Structures are given as structure tokens and as C-alpha cells.
Amino acid sequence: GAVVSQHPSRVICKSGTSVKIECRSLDFQATTMFWYRQFPKQSLMLMATSNEGSKATYEQGVEKDKFLINHASLTLSTLTVTSAHPEDSSFYICSARGGGFSTEAFFGQGTRLTVV
């Protein structure tokens, strides 16, 4: 299957700082990228959907000014957690798809964010 690379895999930051997470599709053009958050023993919760060159569409309850998403190219999307707080500590996962109905989405490796 296609490869989606997500970095960093783990990050620890101080409360109040910002953290940027990158998601790259290595061997296909990702027309759409999705960002999920997963708390321990819970399922993946979709945060936002981004299409290349467009503003991201955020799910209800997700603060767009806190979770900045940029999808500047067909192979790269970034998620920036601004002014992070301990409650933002979670597993963040991106996925990317090339387009079309029933086309699978490929997942990145995930980023474990710990805010101290």
C-alpha cells in the first residue's frame, strides 16, 4: 500500500508552547488529508479534513484557532497545536487519500504528544 510518513513520532513540550506535526504522502498525491486524535482506550476522533489549497474543515467542538492545519501541497499537511496544555496530550494521527469513492485512506504512524 501507499506510504504516509508522520513526524515526529513522539514529542514532549512545555505547557504554553506550540508543536507542529507533519504528515507526508510519499508515493501518491493526497487530495485529502484527515487529522484524528485518540485518547487512551478510546477510538479515533476526527478533528478536521483538509484538501490541498483549501481551508480545513473542522469537526464540531474542535477549535480551529488552537489546531492550525495547513495543506499547502498534494504531499504535505501540517497540524500545529498552539499554546498546548496538558489536556492536549494525546495520540495524533493523520491519514491521506488520493480521491474517489471507496478509496482507502492510508495512515501515518501517529504522534504521541505529551504536554508537561
Added chain:
Amino acid sequence: QKEVEQNSGPLSVPEGAIASLNCTYSDRGSQSFFWYRQYSGKSPELIMFIYSNGDKEDGRFTAQLNKASQYVSLLIRDSQPSDSATYLCALQMVDSSYKLIFGSGTRLLVRP
């Protein structure tokens, strides 16, 4: 009501048995369904997807979709201890976003 529902488990089966995982969903018209496996601390990996009524087989895995009853299931034949993981059912939205809505997952434990 949640759009995708799964029993959290754990479902415990002996090695070599058939594991049956189920998922129900709210009726949103024609949809695709995906089964993912997720090991602890890792991101999900796709097992298979199905969008037509009936069965779809891939190796030891069989996905079954029944749109009239609004359920989708995953059968794992000859279960192995390495199959022990959380299995996530996901529904693909039919709007232009094609986003996936995940169930809460079922934890499977295969006993040696």
C-alpha cells in the same frame, strides 16, 4: 445515537478458532465500510473494505455487509495470537469529504 457502534469486548477466542466481530451503523444511504486493526500505541492498519451486500474474502478475513439490517461484520479464521488487537469499524461518508467515522473498536484476545 452514535453513527457506528461496536462492542468494546474483550472478545476472547482460543488459537485456531473463528473470531467474529460485529458493527452496526445508522442508516445514511449507500456507504462503504472499512475494517482496521490497531495494535496498542500504533496507528490503524487497513484489513479490508466492503461496499456491496454480501461477503468479501481476503485470506483469513471475511467481511460481511447487510445493508437492510445495518450491520457489517469481520470474521477471522484460524485466529492467531498475533491477531490480538483492537479492531476498528469505520463508515465512509458519502459526501464529498469521504471522511471515515470510526466505531469505538472491539478488543480481540486470541489465547494460545
